[in-house]
Amino acid sequence: xxxxxxxxxxxxxxxDLITIFxxxxxxxxEGALRRAGFSDxxxxxxxxxxxxxxxxxxxxxxxxxxxxxxISSKNILIAGLGKKDEIKKLSMLNLGGSxxxxxxxxxxxxxxxxxxxxxxxxAKEITEGIILGNYRFLKYKTCEDDDDDKTFLKDxxxxxxxxxxxxxxxxxxxxKVFAKATCDARDLVNTPGSDATPSDIASEARRVAKAAKxxxxxxxxxxxxxxxxxCILAVAKGSAEPPRFIRLDYKSKKKNAKHVFLVGKGVxxxxxxxxxxxxxxxxxxxxxxxxxxxxxxAMEAIGRLKPNVNITALIPSVENMPDGKALKPGDIIKARxxxxxxxxxxxxxxxxxxxxxxxxxxEKKPDAIVELSTLTGGAAYCCGELYSLVMGTNDxxxxxxxDASKTCGEYMWELPIVEEYRKGYTSSTAxxxxxxxSKAQTILGAxxxxxxxxxxxxxxxxxxAASGWADDGGLLGPKGATGVMVRTLVEFAMNY
Ligand code: BES
Ligand code: ZN
Ligand code: ZN
Numbered sequence: 305x306x307x308x309x310x311x312x313x314x315x316x317x318x319x320d321l322i323t324i325f326x327x328x329x330x331x332x333x334e335g336a337l338r339r340a341g342f343s344d345x346x347x348x349x350x351x352x353x354x355x356x357x358x359x360x361x362x363x364x365x366x367x368x369x370x371x372x373x374x375i376s377s378k379n380i381l382i383a384g385l386g387k388k389d390e391i392k393k394l395s396m397l398n399l400g401g402s403x404x405x406x407x408x409x410x411x412x413x414x415x416x417x418x419x420x421x422x423x424x425x426x427a428k429e430i431t432e433g434i435i436l437g438n439y440r441f442l443k444y445k446t447c448e449d450d451d452d453d454k455t456f457l458k459d460x461x462x463x464x465x466x467x468x469x470x471x472x473x474x475x476x477x478x479x480k481v482f483a484k485a486t487c488d489a490r491d492l493v494n495t496p497g498s499d500a501t502p503s504d505i506a507s508e509a510r511r512v513a514k515a516a517k518x519x520x521x522x523x524x525x526x527x528x529x530x531x532x533x534x535c536i537l538a539v540a541k542g543s544a545e546p547p548r549f550i551r552l553d554y555k556s557k558k559k560n561a562k563h564v565f566l567v568g569k570g571v572x573x574x575x576x577x578x579x580x581x582x583x584x585x586x587x588x589x590x591x592x593x594x595x596x597x598x599x600x601x602a603m604e605a606i607g608r609l610k611p612n613v614n615i616t617a618l619i620p621s622v623e624n625m626p627d628g629k630a631l632k633p634g635d636i637i638k639a640r641x642x643x644x645x646x647x648x649x650x651x652x653x654x655x656x657x658x659x660x661x662x663x664x665x666x667e668k669k670p671d672a673i674v675e676l677s678t679l680t681g682g683a684a685y686c687c688g689e690l691y692s693l694v695m696g697t698n699d700x701x702x703x704x705x706x707d708a709s710k711t712c713g714e715y716m717w718e719l720p721i722v723e724e725y726r727k728g729y730t731s732s733t734a735x736x737x738x739x740x741x742s743k744a745q746t747i748l749g750a751x752x753x754x755x756x757x758x759x760x761x762x763x764x765x766x767x768x769a770a771s772g773w774a775d776d777g778g779l780l781g782p783k784g785a786t787g788v789m790v791r792t793l794v795e796f797a798m799n800y
Contacts, residue, residue, distance in 0.1 A: 400433015516607025542630025682745030
């Protein structure tokens, strides 16, 4: 997205769609239009349309108007802020999404956004909302004229008359970095499993590392074996695609900076293995690397924004397939930390590859470990499709994650780690089984992965199985990959 800044009267700015924000009340809208340079006659006409459509600039509402040559822009969007003292980040993000929606509606390629003092502190959210709402996955579309799938918007011009431009430019740049990283994550998650194999994910990680100036190392099957990562090897056995263990490092300039590990589940396609999944919905299992994508593209943004904390990202990546050589129910495998695991279901593969990655992270004794994964189908039954579920061993760490998610307008809810359910993981022949026993699948997931982290290291597990994939489109993105938690992780790193 191209962005530029203009100090001019809004009515003289040329664009396909100009957005003017206003606090609630028709008189306030009229005032905002007058300040923007609209003529009394035109304001009178707009007032009639506002009445006809019952528009009063309530929070997150907007009205789209044809400018009919009255100003230099072709169309007008009046975006409602609600009550002056109650303007919220989330509704500003959604208004950004409305701008993208409206731009699509009127076929706009360029939008102008009037930033006056009421909205100046939300320039980042507006920018993010526009870019996220404008996202489309077009890599595989050949019919250019398919209206529904066109990305219309190319250009945002911010019109600022009185407010401090330089501070705003910084916030807008930040918003662009946050949103681009999210869109990049969506692209990777939306890419079909056969075009985003563990090796492809590793190549993409190399590209990201180069672009964001991060150190990277990628292990193949032999190094994974040498490093005693028996679970990653076991899950990869049934696939023609070799596994990868990807590590990225961001080093801050700050002396004695804290060190945080981010770990993301990177199952490029989850057929379930020998415990084969039912065909319905299996195609969505190309999204089983949503945790890996969140971590990878958060690192991209972190490399650009340079927070004062050292971050290491680990991505264990495999494809989970049924095959003559595949892992079987009843098999016993050994994780890097020495614990043995009896396989009850080969479809509970995420926790297995995470076991090795978390053992590795734990050995390095970092200040915190945050792990993200599309771990359990049950996550959708906890708080529905909008929420990411967090479970942790340290309240401070969980609070930091919840605060960051709130700031970014990403929904997060904490679930308890119920100790009583741990006994469901006993096995008569190994240290643990990989399935557990309780209806609380999502909590069971946290209990399993926690086994591979030293109790003294603050640890949080985020299950994004429900929030990582949208069955329906919304203001902030279409159906498909959501890129959830990229922005939260970047915000978390910036504040750590
Ligand atoms: N990748 C799935 C979880 C999933 C399901 C993600 C639906 C996104 C949408 C995971 O590997 C899995 O299959 N989990 C099992 C665990 C069970 C066998 C213990 C599940 O949730 O049923
Ligand atoms: Zn599975
Ligand atoms: Zn899976």
